[in-house]
Amino acid sequence: MKLRYATVLIALALGACGTAPDAAPVKVNAEAVVQAEGGYNDTDVMYLQMMVAHHQQGLEMVELAEKKAKSADLKTLAQAIDVTQTDEVKLMTGWLSQWSKPTTVDHAPSAHADHGGLPATGPEEIAALKKAKGKTFETAFLNLFVAHQHNAVEMAHLETTQGKNAEAKAFADRVRQSRADQIQQMLKLMNA
Numbered sequence: 232m233k234l235r236y237a238t239v240l241i242a243l244a245l246g247a248c249g250t251a252p253d254a255a256p257v258k259v260n261a262e263a264v265v266q267a268e269g270g271y272n273d274t275d276v277m278y279l280q281m282m283v284a285h286h287q288q289g290l291e292m293v294e295l296a297e298k299k300a301k302s303a304d305l306k307t308l309a310q311a312i313d314v315t316q317t318d319e320v321k322l323m324t325g326w327l328s329q330w331s332k333p334t335t336v337d338h339a340p341s342a343h344a345d346h347g348g349l350p351a352t353g354p355e356e357i358a359a360l361k362k363a364k365g366k367t368f369e370t371a372f373l374n375l376f377v378a379h380q381h382n383a384v385e386m387a388h389l390e391t392t393q394g395k396n397a398e399a400k401a402f403a404d405r406v407r408q409s410r411a412d413q414i415q416q417m418l419k420l421m422n423a
Contacts, residue, residue: 280336
């Protein structure tokens with residue numbers, strides 16, 4: 232299966248790697264071929280379906296941060312997350328399609344009982360985030376998104392311990408590591 236990463240945003244944080252403070256994000260076109268060959272089990276399928284839904288919620292939140300945040304560091308982090316998770320959604324839906332499985336998740340709570348439930352940020356939390364402004368928005372976003380990314384770490388652990396497909400498990404491990412790093416970045420922003 233061939234995936235096209237239309238645009239990859241390499242976001243440079245202010246002062247990172249010796250760049251000038253006014254350095255703009257750099258856009259690079261890239262193409263990658265990623266396959267999830269080999270066997271898979273119900274955990275692999277459920278994990279990918281749940282993560283697609285989880286990522287879609289995350290994308291909704293980071294798009295708000297890209298528009299509403301005043302902090303340049305938070306905007307840069309949100310832009311990087313947006314690009315990463317958009318590409319990951321393409322990857323996951325591609326694998327599910329390759330396996331002839333639905334790319335959407337059953338939102339009935341009982342459908343996910345064996346997998347610890349479907350972690351989700353409630354619509355009321357996102358509605359409150361949409362209404363928040365200024366520093367209140369940034370604080371609300373960081374608190375909500377730390378919890379959101381913690382859910383991604385938990386779901387990744389489920390996949391790495393109970394999944395079967397090697398590519399899906401490796402992907403889950405990358406998700407676990409990157410989201411743990413994002414949580415640390417956000418905690419630093421909260422304490423700045």
